[in-house]
Amino acid sequence: MFQIKRIETEPFDDQKPGTSGLRKPVRTFMKPHYLENFIQSIFDSMDGGAEGKSLVIGGDGRFYNNRAIQTIIKMAIANRVKRLLVGRDGFLSTPATSCIIRKYGLSGGIILSASHNPGGEEGDFGVKFNIENGGPAPQKVTDKIFEKSLEIKRFFMAEGPDFPIDAIKTEKVMDTTIEVIDPVKDYCDLMEGLFDFDRIRGLFRSGFRMAYDGLHAITGIYARELFVNRLGAPDSFLRNCDPLPDFGGGHPDPNLKYARELVDIMYSEDAPDFGAASDGDGDRNMILGKKFFVTPSDSVAIISAHSRNVPGYRDGLSGVARSMPTSCALDQVARELGIKCYETPTGWKFFGNLLDKGLITICGEESFGTGSNHIREKDGLWAVLFWLNILSVEKTSVSELVKGHWQKYGRNYYTRHDFEGVSTDGAKRMMESLEGRLSTLAGMEFLEKKVTIADNFSYKDPVDGSISKNQGIRIIFDDGSRLIYRLSGTGTKGATIRIYIEGYTKKERELYQDPQVYLKDMIALSRELSEIEKFTGRKEPTVIT
Ligand code: G1P
Numbered sequence: 375m376f377q378i379k380r381i382e383t384e385p386f387d388d389q390k391p392g393t394s395g396l397r398k399p400v401r402t403f404m405k406p407h408y409l410e411n412f413i414q415s416i417f418d419s420m421d422g423g424a425e426g427k428s429l430v431i432g433g434d435g436r437f438y439n440n441r442a443i444q445t446i447i448k449m450a451i452a453n454r455v456k457r458l459l460v461g462r463d464g465f466l467s468t469p470a471t472s473c474i475i476r477k478y479g480l481s482g483g484i485i486l487s488a489s490h491n492p493g494g495e496e497g498d499f500g501v502k503f504n505i506e507n508g509g510p511a512p513q514k515v516t517d518k519i520f521e522k523s524l525e526i527k528r529f530f531m532a533e534g535p536d537f538p539i540d541a542i543k544t545e546k547v548m549d550t551t552i553e554v555i556d557p558v559k560d561y562c563d564l565m566e567g568l569f570d571f572d573r574i575r576g577l578f579r580s581g582f583r584m585a586y587d588g589l590h591a592i593t594g595i596y597a598r599e600l601f602v603n604r605l606g607a608p609d610s611f612l613r614n615c616d617p618l619p620d621f622g623g624g625h626p627d628p629n630l631k632y633a634r635e636l637v638d639i640m641y642s643e644d645a646p647d648f649g650a651a652s653d654g655d656g657d658r659n660m661i662l663g664k665k666f667f668v669t670p671s672d673s674v675a676i677i678s679a680h681s682r683n684v685p686g687y688r689d690g691l692s693g694v695a696r697s698m699p700t701s702c703a704l705d706q707v708a709r710e711l712g713i714k715c716y717e718t719p720t721g722w723k724f725f726g727n728l729l730d731k732g733l734i735t736i737c738g739e740e741s742f743g744t745g746s747n748h749i750r751e752k753d754g755l756w757a758v759l760f761w762l763n764i765l766s767v768e769k770t771s772v773s774e775l776v777k778g779h780w781q782k783y784g785r786n787y788y789t790r791h792d793f794e795g796v797s798t799d800g801a802k803r804m805m806e807s808l809e810g811r812l813s814t815l816a817g818m819e820f821l822e823k824k825v826t827i828a829d830n831f832s833y834k835d836p837v838d839g840s841i842s843k844n845q846g847i848r849i850i851f852d853d854g855s856r857l858i859y860r861l862s863g864t865g866t867k868g869a870t871i872r873i874y875i876e877g878y879t880k881k882e883r884e885l886y887q888d889p890q891v892y893l894k895d896m897i898a899l900s901r902e903l904s905e906i907e908k909f910t911g912r913k914e915p916t917v918i919t
């Protein structure tokens with residue numbers, strides 16, 4: 375039925391995978407040979423090629439997902455992959471893919487997603503490659519894939535009819551055993567083993583109300599299985615939980631700007647007790663209480679502080695980690711628990727080595743990513759279940775829980791200001807100018823605080839010794855305040871400058887202010903020191919979190 379073809383091709387020079395794989399407009403991926411070249415480069419980068427390997431593929435359901443999956447199935451057959459698992463209907467969230475790679479001991483996985491970027495014909499598409507530990511490919515692997523993509527001359531394709539993926543089944547095609555699997559079961563089983571489902575069921579029975587927003591992306595199918603089928607919640611707790619190729623025209627990013635519908639519900643008079651959302655491919659999360667937003671930096675700290683009340687973490691944490699721009703709230707908890715808090719560059723992949731070596735159990739980023747050693751990706755629904763488990767034990771509201779945390783540990787006031795779509799040149803010059811002045815900033819006083827560290831963050835991986843330089847400019851003050859500047863590595867249009875502004879207080883009367891008000895002077899200082907307006911012509915950020 376299938377005919378293996380060797381097809382001549384020419385390299386594209388723009389297939390360099392970033393921190394989250396190769397992400398481009400869907401139109402780019404639709405160019406003849408564009409996807410094929412990249413997939414073949416992934417296969418060619420493997421030791422001995424893809425022959426005999428075991429892989430899983432699935433995606434977040436965005437436009438082009440199904441076409442791409444058919445192409446990859448046919449290329450996997452032609453490259454003599456031994457075992458190929460495919461999520462039914464082409465669905466798999468990023469965390470579920472990581473779970474499946476680990477559970478079945480696969481060689482790797484291919485996830486089709488541009489994460490939180492918009493989908494549809496005019497939106498973005500992406501290919502991520504995860505390795506055998508279930509985590510994103512590390513730089514040495516992505517470098518090799520890029521190298522292969524630059525020298526590619528041919529790819530292999532099994533030409534024939536599409537392989538039906540709308541029902542669970544196993545079929546051998548030439549050398550390849552293709553298994554269409556239930557995309558939700560393995561992941562939901564893993565969650566059931568980590569959290570106290572009886573207690574959460576009890577919480578839902580007690581009249582506790584929740585609003586979960588799937589933003590018409592992949593997590594809707596997982597949320598239905600977890601919350602409705604396994605935890606007994608009514609269907610009315612779920613919103614936008616049917617995946618759509620264009621995500622209903624929305625931007626599947628769970629933050630205060632793009633999850634507006636959920637935010638409006640949670641700030642209304644009749645708000646439910648708990649609100650949550652995930653992004654396109656399911657690795658991010660946002661947690662809300664009644665008229666209350668939990669910053670991701672606080673969330674990872676609170677999760678860690680309460681981890682002993684959650685079955686999967688009852689034995690304690692070996693250590694924790696946060697990305698450099700994430701607030702230092704987690705450091706306060708680590709100190710109290712007597713464990714180490716590692717500080718890594720932005721991007722989930724830096725947690726992989728620490729998790730593999732057992733140096734950390736829980737980790738998180740300010741950008742709505744939280745996770746643990748249960749898989750090697752951040753995990754949106756895991757964080758939501760963690761919160762539900764904590765609330766079911768503490769029997770208190772989200773806001774009371776967070777306020778109690780601040781009273782105990784002090785509050786790390788935190789906000790991120792994004793300047794999106796600025797000129798690449800202006801952004802670069804701003805960073806260079808700031809960097810050039812770092813040595814003069816050290817020791818200076820601003821707002822009655824003294825600068826203790828002013829540098830460009832560099833990270834030495836404690837496991838493999840690799841060094842990552844230029845990970846963001848840090849200006850740290852003697853009272854724990856920080857200003858961090860970095861350029862986004864995931865944007866697709868122009869440059870995005872991110873400024874992270876942090877302050878710390880333990881004074882009870884200062885604990886309950888609006889961060890934008892509390893940090894007003896630090897925000898002004900962040901503009902002044904960087905001269906952002908001079909370099910970019912921008913006075914105000916496009917997104918404030
Ligand atoms: C952003 C986030 C980062 C996250 C990445 C992938 O990267 O800041 O924490 O790991 O998306 O989800 P950035 O655009 O800042 O480079």
Ligand code: ZN
Nearest residue numbers: 489653655657
């Ligand atoms: Zn994502």
